[in-house]
Structure formats: C-alpha cells, structure tokens
Amino acid sequence: MPSRVDDVMKLLNRVAEERGMMDVWTNCRRGALLTGGSAVVGGLLIGPPGFVVGALVGGLLSWRKSGEFKTAYQILLEFTATERQKLCMEVMAIVTEFDWNDASDLIRLVMKNPTVLKEVTGVLNTHLSNKLKA
Known part of the structure; x- marks a missing residue:
C-alpha cells in the first residue's frame, strides 16, 4: 500500500x-497589506504626498518579496x-x-x-x- x-x-x-499550481494568494495578500500599510503610514507622517511615497515604497518592497512563491x-x-x-x-x-x-x-x-x-x-x-x- x-x-x-x-x-x-x-x-x-x-x-x-x-x-502551474502555486501559492500566489498568500504573497498577494502580503503585498497588498504592505503597500496599503506603507501608504497609510506615509500619509500620516508626510500628508497627501506621503500616500504616494508610502505606496511607492510599499510596492517596491512587495515586488522584492514576490519571488517567494511555494509550489x-x-x-x-x-x-x-x-x-x-x-x-x-x-x-x-x-x-x-x-x-x-x-x-x-x-x-x-x-x-x-x-x-x-x-x-x-x-x-x-x-x-x-x-x-x-x-
């Protein structure tokens, strides 16, 4: 057996x-939370331009971690x-x-x-x- x-x-x-199955969803959620959280923090610290800067930084961090998919x-x-x-x-x-x-x-x-x-x-x-x- x-x-x-x-x-x-x-x-x-x-x-x-x-x-081509892999765990993409976990990384998508993580990326969205990182980008959104960075935008909020940037907005709180710098004001309206901080949203853009925070989203940009969060998006870049998410992109750097995007290669960590599990098969x-x-x-x-x-x-x-x-x-x-x-x-x-x-x-x-x-x-x-x-x-x-x-x-x-x-x-x-x-x-x-x-x-x-x-x-x-x-x-x-x-x-x-x-x-x-x-």
Missing part, C-alpha cells in the same frame, strides 16, 4: 506541475501524515478503474483521461485551498 501512496503523491506532483509540491510536503493519507485515499477512489504498476503508469493513464484528470485536479485544489486557509 505505501507504494500506491507514493505513486499517488508523484501523480499529484505532476498534475500540480502541469497546471504545490512544497505545500504537499507540509501536509501531516494524516492529511496526506486522506488526500491519497480520495485520489485512489477516483483512479480505482485503473490498473497500474508504478507511478509513471498511473501518471500516463490519468493524463490521457480528461475526466479523471479534472477530478484529481479538483481534489488537489480543495486540499491545497484548505491547507492555505488554515
């Missing part, structure tokens, strides 16, 4: 890579064993119709079937979203 879990995790990594695979590695097991069981319920020997077989079978790929992507999205909200 552990090899099946490993195969499913490799499948999820591949699906995430293909879809979906990095987020999957942060899952607890229980969360990972639950995710794998849900995906295995979707791919029960397939008979595979290794991860490459499973990946090939799922990527060829758009319906199953959509379901697997949906499950992955749900679990990643729940992890990021926590």
Whole structure:
C-alpha cells in the first residue's frame, strides 16, 4: 500500500506541475497589506504626498518579496501524515478503474483521461485551498 501512496503523491506532483499550481494568494495578500500599510503610514507622517511615497515604497518592497512563491509540491510536503493519507485515499477512489504498476503508469493513464484528470485536479485544489486557509 505505501507504494500506491507514493505513486499517488508523484501523480499529484505532476498534475500540480502541469497546471502551474502555486501559492500566489498568500504573497498577494502580503503585498497588498504592505503597500496599503506603507501608504497609510506615509500619509500620516508626510500628508497627501506621503500616500504616494508610502505606496511607492510599499510596492517596491512587495515586488522584492514576490519571488517567494511555494509550489504545490512544497505545500504537499507540509501536509501531516494524516492529511496526506486522506488526500491519497480520495485520489485512489477516483483512479480505482485503473490498473497500474508504478507511478509513471498511473501518471500516463490519468493524463490521457480528461475526466479523471479534472477530478484529481479538483481534489488537489480543495486540499491545497484548505491547507492555505488554515
């Protein structure tokens, strides 16, 4: 059974890579708060021109930190064993119709079937979203 879990995790990594999934939302919120907060502080300190200066400084700081995105695979590695097991069981319920020997077989079978790929992507999205909200 552990090899099946490993195969499913490799499948999820591949699906995430293909879809370009990453945690962009966290950095967007951080950037917005940094830019908005800097604008308010600048406005309080300098007055109306301070809003512009503060927003400019905050925007530049946000831009400098924009390269710190986590890939979906990095987020999957942060899952607890229980969360990972639950995710794998849900995906295995979707791919029960397939008979595979290794991860490459499973990946090939799922990527060829758009319906199953959509379901697997949906499950992955749900679990990643729940992890990021926590």
